[in-house]
Amino acid sequence: MTTVTDAATLSDARPLDLSGKSGSRAAKNSIATVVMSLSFAIAVAPLAWILWTVAVKGGHLLLNASWWTNSQQGITARRVGGGATHAIQGTLLQGAVTAAISVPIGVLTAVYLVEYGRGKLARVVSFMVDILTGVPSIVAGLFIYSVFMTTFGMQRAAIFVCLALTLLMIPTIVRSTEEMLKLVPNELREASYALGVPKWKTIFSIVLPTAFSGIVTGILLGLARIMGETAPLLILGPYTKAIASDLFSGNMATLPTMINQDRDQALQPAVDRIWAASLTLIVLILILNLLGRFISSRSKV
Amino acid sequence: MQSITGVSIADELPADGEPPVVGDGAGTGRLGDRLFGGAAVGSGLIVVALVTLIGVFLLSQALPALAKNEANFFTSTEWAVSGDHPRFGIARLLWVTVLSSLMALSIAVPLGVAVALFLTQYAPRWLARPAAATVDLLAAVPSIVFGLWGLRVLGPMTSGLQDFLRNNLGFIPIFSTTSVGSVTTVFLAGLVLSIMILPIVTALSREVFAQTPGTHKEGALALGATKWEMIRTAVLPFGKPGVISASMLGLGRALGETVAVMMLISSLPGGADWSWSLFGGGETFASKIALGAGEFDSPQKTGAYIAAGLVLFILTFVVNAIARVVIERRKAFTE
Amino acid sequence: MAKRIDVTDLNIFYGNFKAVEGVSMSIPPRAVTAFIGPSGCGKSTVLRTLNRMHEVIPGGRVEGKVLLDGQDLYAGDVDPVAVRRSVGMVFQRPNPFPTMTIRDNVAAGLKLNGVKDKKRLNEVVEKSLRGANLWNEVKDRLDKPGAGLSGGQQQRLCIARAIAVEPQVLLMDEPCSALDPISTLAIEDLINELKQKFTIVIVTHNMQQAARVSDQTAFFNLAATGKPGKLIELDSTSQIFNNPSVKATEDYISGRFG
Numbered sequence: 001m002t003t004v005t006d007a008a009t010l011s012d013a014r015p016l017d018l019s020g021k022s023g024s025r026a027a028k029n030s031i032a033t034v035v036m037s038l039s040f041a042i043a044v045a046p047l048a049w050i051l052w053t054v055a056v057k058g059g060h061l062l063l064n065a066s067w068w069t070n071s072q073q074g075i076t077a078r079r080v081g082g083g084a085t086h087a088i089q090g091t092l093l094q095g096a097v098t099a100a101i102s103v104p105i106g107v108l109t110a111v112y113l114v115e116y117g118r119g120k121l122a123r124v125v126s127f128m129v130d131i132l133t134g135v136p137s138i139v140a141g142l143f144i145y146s147v148f149m150t151t152f153g154m155q156r157a158a159i160f161v162c163l164a165l166t167l168l169m170i171p172t173i174v175r176s177t178e179e180m181l182k183l184v185p186n187e188l189r190e191a192s193y194a195l196g197v198p199k200w201k202t203i204f205s206i207v208l209p210t211a212f213s214g215i216v217t218g219i220l221l222g223l224a225r226i227m228g229e230t231a232p233l234l235i236l237g238p239y240t241k242a243i244a245s246d247l248f249s250g251n252m253a254t255l256p257t258m259i260n261q262d263r264d265q266a267l268q269p270a271v272d273r274i275w276a277a278s279l280t281l282i283v284l285i286l287i288l289n290l291l292g293r294f295i296s297s298r299s300k301v
Numbered sequence: 302m303q304s305i306t307g308v309s310i311a312d313e314l315p316a317d318g319e320p321p322v323v324g325d326g327a328g329t330g331r332l333g334d335r336l337f338g339g340a341a342v343g344s345g346l347i348v349v350a351l352v353t354l355i356g357v358f359l360l361s362q363a364l365p366a367l368a369k370n371e372a373n374f375f376t377s378t379e380w381a382v383s384g385d386h387p388r389f390g391i392a393r394l395l396w397v398t399v400l401s402s403l404m405a406l407s408i409a410v411p412l413g414v415a416v417a418l419f420l421t422q423y424a425p426r427w428l429a430r431p432a433a434a435t436v437d438l439l440a441a442v443p444s445i446v447f448g449l450w451g452l453r454v455l456g457p458m459t460s461g462l463q464d465f466l467r468n469n470l471g472f473i474p475i476f477s478t479t480s481v482g483s484v485t486t487v488f489l490a491g492l493v494l495s496i497m498i499l500p501i502v503t504a505l506s507r508e509v510f511a512q513t514p515g516t517h518k519e520g521a522l523a524l525g526a527t528k529w530e531m532i533r534t535a536v537l538p539f540g541k542p543g544v545i546s547a548s549m550l551g552l553g554r555a556l557g558e559t560v561a562v563m564m565l566i567s568s569l570p571g572g573a574d575w576s577w578s579l580f581g582g583g584e585t586f587a588s589k590i591a592l593g594a595g596e597f598d599s600p601q602k603t604g605a606y607i608a609a610g611l612v613l614f615i616l617t618f619v620v621n622a623i624a625r626v627v628i629e630r631r632k633a634f635t636e
Numbered sequence: 637m638a639k640r641i642d643v644t645d646l647n648i649f650y651g652n653f654k655a656v657e658g659v660s661m662s663i664p665p666r667a668v669t670a671f672i673g674p675s676g677c678g679k680s681t682v683l684r685t686l687n688r689m690h691e692v693i694p695g696g697r698v699e700g701k702v703l704l705d706g707q708d709l710y711a712g713d714v715d716p717v718a719v720r721r722s723v724g725m726v727f728q729r730p731n732p733f734p735t736m737t738i739r740d741n742v743a744a745g746l747k748l749n750g751v752k753d754k755k756r757l758n759e760v761v762e763k764s765l766r767g768a769n770l771w772n773e774v775k776d777r778l779d780k781p782g783a784g785l786s787g788g789q790q791q792r793l794c795i796a797r798a799i800a801v802e803p804q805v806l807l808m809d810e811p812c813s814a815l816d817p818i819s820t821l822a823i824e825d826l827i828n829e830l831k832q833k834f835t836i837v838i839v840t841h842n843m844q845q846a847a848r849v850s851d852q853t854a855f856f857n858l859a860a861t862g863k864p865g866k867l868i869e870l871d872s873t874s875q876i877f878n879n880p881s882v883k884a885t886e887d888y889i890s891g892r893f894g
Binding site (some may be wrong): 022025026028029032033035036037039040042043044046047049050053054066103104106108109111112113115116121124125128129130131132133134135137138139142143145146147149150151167170174193196198199200201204224227228229231234235242256259262263274275278280281282286289293 | 327331333334336337338340341342343344345346347348350352353355358359362374411413418419420423424434435436438439441442443444445446447448449450452454499502510527528529530532553556557559560563564568578585587590591594596597600603606607610611613614616617620621622
Binding site (some may be wrong): 080185187191193196197206209214 | 687689690694717718719720721722724725727729731733734744748749794797798801842847
């Protein structure tokens with residue numbers, strides 16, 4: 001009895017201090033907030049800086065129509081002129097061929113892992129995909145070189161670049177397709193089975209279409225990464241100034257090798273061109289990225 | 302009624318004592334299932350074959366070269382791969398690789414965690430998504446452009462910083478002066494690498510922090526914690542495995558980076574003195590292979606480079622495996 | 637068209653674990669049979685063996701006989717995919733295919749089985765949608781996505797899809813449990829109409845629904861936790877609800893457990 005009233009009186013006697021926490025804790029909190037916000041600014045700064053640099057130093061060349069239509073044939077480092085079409089075509093062509101090889105293998109492997117695989121083989125395949133993810137791009141290039149050039153004595157050609165890039169692209173596609181397939185609700189598969197549809201048709205006509213936009217996004221993002229890869233090109237894809245379309249013989253130029261070729265140049269025309277090529281490459285990759293994100297935002301899963 | 306064909310897996314009922322039938326009875330023996338299922342399995346097998354082939358092939362090329370090597374592969378700094386008495390070792394490659402990657406990590410991890418915390422705990426909703434997309438965009442810049450920018454734009458700007466550190470902290474081996482006078486040092490590579498791996502660290506850390514259970518955070522706040530204290534008690538401990546995993550993945554990326562490093566570190570002449578310093582030159586495993594592409598004309602010479610490539614491969618594999626194990630162990634606790 | 641189902645001595649396993657034991661029952665044609673019982677007693681499991689969906693789950697298998705008008709669905713030469721075309725199923729949560737229009741959803745079963753004739757498909761779509769009491773509501777938007785309908789409409793769409801392939805039997809696994817009361821009523825009315833053409837088996841945890849909708853009711857229960865489920869009593873609905881023979885049935889009906 002008395003205790004209760006005593007306690008009530010005790011706490012009523014002193015007014016509650018709601019004004020704020022003790023000084024040092026509040027200070028630490030404020031400092032933390034500032035640090036976090038500053039970090040974000042620091043993280044974004046290089047991106048802005050790079051994009052700015054590339055745009056300012058190379059942008060004016062991209063506005064010339066000839067950049068997109070002419071190659072570097074006949075142009076030397078001190079001459080202004082010519083374009084990047086040989087490199088742009090090379091990058092796009094190699095990207096397309098790489099995708100054409102890696103997408104079927106990657107998607108089917110993902111289908112295997114999600115829809116069919118149970119037991120040991122599936123675990124082994126998954127493990128192998130993990131290993132493949134970790135292969136450094138230079139080692140992939142080195143592998144292709146040692147198989148086809150060192151052992152079989154063939155000449156370097158664009159197709160071998162594509163093979164090396166395929167090694168790098170397959171694991172990306174497997175993992176992203178796997179994620180998308182797992183997102184398809186099991187109920188859809190059951191509904192299809194209950195209609196008397198066999199398994200392969202269920203996967204082909206129901207599961208894959210449902211996951212389609214996500215899979216496409218994964219492919220586009222994988223492609224964007226591949227297009228920026230330079231390491232295998234250094235070993236397998238020497239530069240040339242002319243337009244090339246033969247995958248199986250001769251050299252083919254790409255944007256990365258075009259940049260690499262003149263990277264130590266001091267003459268202004270050449271310097272302008274490597275910045276412009278950098279901008280072109282970034283723009284290409286950005287378009288693929290944005291396209292991928294746009295498609296995934298309209299996804300049905 | 303209607304014709305019925307085919308056999309079902311589930312019809313093969315196991316005899317007593319045998320293990321039960323595994324696999325679902327959704328598919329049957331019909332042709333479409335066989336073809337499609339076969340194609341799926343086939344693709345998986347192609348992947349297995351590729352990886353095995355890579356391992357076998359690289360080993361078969363590297364071993365003869367290693368056998369002929371007259372220097373200790375792990376401790377020598379020489380690199381003379383042609384002729385009848387090849388002498389090559391990866392000691393300097395190992396140090397430069399490790400040094401540049403660790404420097405990149407030491408910048409990218411704290412920064413990445415801070416940015417991840419900003420994006421998940423501090424940023425207002427309207428800012429969070431575009432801000433995250435912006436940081437991710439950093440990953441879209443190809444490494445050659447990083448190299449170019451680092452070489453021509455950032456590099457010259459760091460000469461003041463590099464000189465400052467060299468002159469004032471030079472008594473520490475890592476900061477000591479070397480024969481390299483220009484800005485293209487391991488330091489510059491480490492700096493640019495840190496920017497390159499920042500998006501990876503940030504993205505994964507962001508994911509983990511965003512998954513912190515609301516109840517933990519509310520519990521801390523209800524005890525009267527400030528926001529920062531709540532983060533320290535609820536978010537960071539929960540996210541620790543994720544941050545470790547993110548760091549490992551970033552490390553893996555840094556280890557394998559070729560072009561940017563190649564452009565940003567001066568090569569050293571053969572027989573140069575050993576240096577621990579960040580301000581020295583040299584090559585990493587990856588850039589060494591890239592620079593040596595002209596020497597690939599004989600199996601012996603190629604074999605030496607492949608041996609270096611294998612070491613890199615193993616390094617990256619171990620690092621990635623650690624990342625995966627850490628994440629899997631966390632999953633076992635939360636699911 | 638509708639057929640009777642005779643189950644003899646059915647044991648259902650997940651791997652080595654026996655989930656349901658010794659079920660024997662007769663399901664009459666052109667009538668509604670309800671499966672009732674507490675959660676986990678095996679009623680959905682038994683339902684899924686009637687169209688061989690149980691074995692879609694890894695490790696799922698069955699011992700015993702399930703006869704559809706005298707033909708054993710589990711005989712050695714029987715293709716489960718063919719079984720599923722004769723015994724259709726509607727699920728607890730409506731699951732229209734998200735990438736398809738309403739028209740394509742209803743026609744999905746036929747199209748995936750190779751029917752290409754547009755005229756025939758359109759006829760079947762209209763017939764099925766009318767049969768599912770959905771035609772008037774969607775006839776002007778057949779080419780819109782199936783996912784844009786309300787929950788009750790989506791479930792009727794799934795029913796239309798199931799009856800479009802003209803099965804002999806229609807299995808319904810708690811078809812109304814995800815729906816509001818008004819949609820539930822609509823579906824129950826629909827079931828009353830459908831039973832004139834199909835044999836219907838419905839699993840429901842709602843006893844009042846079983847009493848409203850079914851002609852015959854089967855009560856399932858677990859012997860004890862961890863033991864397999866069993867069929868306790870099977871009788872006409874009025875008998876089960878007014879005069880059950882087994883005490884457990886009476887206890888469940890009157891809400892003493894479940």
